[in-house]
Amino acid sequence: MNENPIKNTGMISDLEQQLVQDGQVVTQQAQLRLAKSDVKQSLIAALTSEQVIAKNTLFRPWWYGFAAVIGITAMIWIAGPIDSIQPDQLSVSEPLDFGLKSLPLSLEQKFNQPLLEEQQAIIDDLKALKTQLLSI
């Protein structure tokens, strides 16, 4: 089924009618122009030159993959085995000192104490649970 109403019905507005009419004028101009210029010949000439270029060119798509594989292989061969650091080669360095000052003790206690208490309570609960489980 064609969805184009222009094909299906003759009911078109002035605007649409004008579009079609003036479009036909453009088509006539196109025909005139094509009659004067030999598109076919110039196209054949262009296609021939394109084909010549394509035949002569060294860089076909599969060449890129091939070149990449050769390149990577060569790089690995030149670079040799990749160096890795063994654990015994590691040296112990001095601890880093960023010069950070600790918070005043009272503040630290204020923030941390409730957390510590909660943490301790959880540990106690877990211990109690463990004891209960073991006693079953």
Next chain:
Amino acid sequence: MNEQQLITRAKQGAADCFTQLVVSYQTRLYSYLLARCQNSFDADDVLQETFINAYKYLKSYDAQWQFSTWLFTIARRVLSKLKTTYHYTLDVLSGREPALEEDPFSVDKNNIWKLIKKDLKPNSYDVLWFFYMEQLSIKEISHIMNQSQSWVKTNLHRSKMKLNNNSALEHMLEAK
């Protein structure tokens, strides 16, 4: 030999079959390009480039679409790459006609397709051309424009509304 046979032979490398396809479609394609481009010289370039690309990528042509649909898709891509064509923004901003004086095949300035260029964006212009001049279905147009069918319908409706509200165009239509 029918069109499908020509395409099949052309896919196999028969240049003479492709030439026959060129002859069959050159007027339709060139009409669109003549309307769309600023001058016939640009239209010539785009036409040639379109057929060259079509020949290069003929194997990718999907027979579920019309051959013209495929050609118009390529033509639009070529057009978008060509800097010298359809300077919509430039036209609107400067309000001038950049068509070359010595171009004998330039579309007449009173032609409606020339007049509506100032009012419509290139995409809307293309939709109108494909709908009214090529009489393509909404589905085919949506494929060319790489948009949904709803987009095409909306675009078509809005373009018509815009043109109907254009008083200058209305006067021109009345005069004709």
